[in-house]
Amino acid sequence: xxxxxxxxxxxxxxxxxxxxxxxxxxxxxxxxxxxxxxxxxxxxxxxxxxxxxxxxxxxxxxxxxxxxxxxxxxxxxxxxxxxxxxxxxxxxxxxxxxxxxxxxxxxxxxxxxxxxxxxxxxxxxxxxxxxxxxxxxxxxxxxxxxxxxxxxxxxxxxxxxxxxxxxxxxxxxxxxxxxxxxxxxxxxxxxxxxxxxx
Amino acid sequence: xxxxxxxxxxxxxxxxxxxxxxxxxxxxxxxxxxxxxxxxxxxxxxxxxxxxxxxxxxxxxxxxxxxxxxxxx
Numbered sequence: 001x002x003x004x005x006x007x008x009x010x011x012x013x014x015x016x017x018x019x020x021x022x023x024x025x026x027x028x029x030x031x032x033x034x035x036x037x038x039x040x041x042x043x044x045x046x047x048x049x050x051x052x053x054x055x056x057x058x059x060x061x062x063x064x065x066x067x068x069x070x071x072x073x074x075x076x077x078x079x080x081x082x083x084x085x086x087x088x089x090x091x092x093x094x095x096x097x098x099x100x101x102x103x104x105x106x107x108x109x110x111x112x113x114x115x116x117x118x119x120x121x122x123x124x125x126x127x128x129x130x131x132x133x134x135x136x137x138x139x140x141x142x143x144x145x146x147x148x149x150x151x152x153x154x155x156x157x158x159x160x161x162x163x164x165x166x167x168x169x170x171x172x173x174x175x176x177x178x179x180x181x182x183x184x185x186x187x188x189x190x191x192x193x194x195x196x197x198x
Numbered sequence: 199x200x201x202x203x204x205x206x207x208x209x210x211x212x213x214x215x216x217x218x219x220x221x222x223x224x225x226x227x228x229x230x231x232x233x234x235x236x237x238x239x240x241x242x243x244x245x246x247x248x249x250x251x252x253x254x255x256x257x258x259x260x261x262x263x264x265x266x267x268x269x270x271x
Contacts, residue, residue: 001252002231002233002252002255002270003208003270004208005255005256006255006259006262006268006270007208009259009264010264011262011264011268012264012265012267013266013267013268014208014209014267014268014270015208015209015210015211015219015267015268015269015270016208016209016210016211016269016270016271017210017211017213017216017269017270017271018210018211018212019212019213020234020271021234021238021242021243021244021271023212023213024213024216024244025213026213026217027245028242028243028244028245029242029243029244029245029246029247030240030241030242030243031240032236032239032240033236033239033249148245151245151246152243152245152246155225155245155246156246158225158226159248167226168226171224171225171226172225174225174226174246175224175225178220178225182221
């Protein structure tokens with residue numbers, strides 16, 4: 001019905017998702033529209049937005065490393081290191097983008113927020129999830145959930161953001177999260193026999 | 199004629215095709231609209247979907263880009 005309405009109103013390329021969420025077994029984001037939206041004002045410049053993302057990625061990296069310190073299973077510990085390294089790599093990409101936008105050398109490193117990528121509070125999330133992160137599948141499930149929430153959050157940031165150039169930074173961030181999800185999905189497939197996710 | 203447009207069939211995409219669409223399109227080049235109620239959205243939505251409950255859709259058409267591909271569910 002909605003698709004027909006749009007089609008009748010001059011929208012050029014409308015698709016109806018047949019079956020909707022009931023038929024969707026891939027990655028799913030949860031929570032209300034406003035979830036963690038208070039992390040931004042909506043008026044950030046591109047560099048301010050990169051700083052925010054840099055902090056969120058850094059906090060997630062620290063999270064993986066912190067959990068890794070107490071994990072006894074060696075292959076799970078290795079996976080957590082790998083995940084932390086992915087976040088670090090993403091931070092390096094952000095630094096490059098930052099440097100392209102400004103003359104001032106990036107000074108982003110020392111300001112880790114209490115909020116993880118995806119919008120979760122560090123200490124709370126750690127105490128809630130430490131126990132499920134002792135196995136490879138537990139870690140992968142959680143990582144997939146976090147990255148999915150991150151993708152959703154960056155896109156909700158984009159909706160709240162007024163500045164077109166900042167929106168475009170957020171779309172790039174979202175594309176990078178999509179790429180993370182694809183590689184995590186491949187990793188998960190080698191560990192389990194799950195189907196494609198996104 | 200108006201009625202032709204009204205009853206014109208809109209192409210449907212199944213879950214697999216949606217997944218494919220996401221893989222082939224960059225973010226920002228298409229819109230994804232969730233027309234269900236807020237409670238349903240909250241329980242689970244496609245990452246990046248924009249919530250516009252069906253009763254409100256007609257009122258916000260001007261905020262949407264008519265030239266971008268748009269997926270609704």
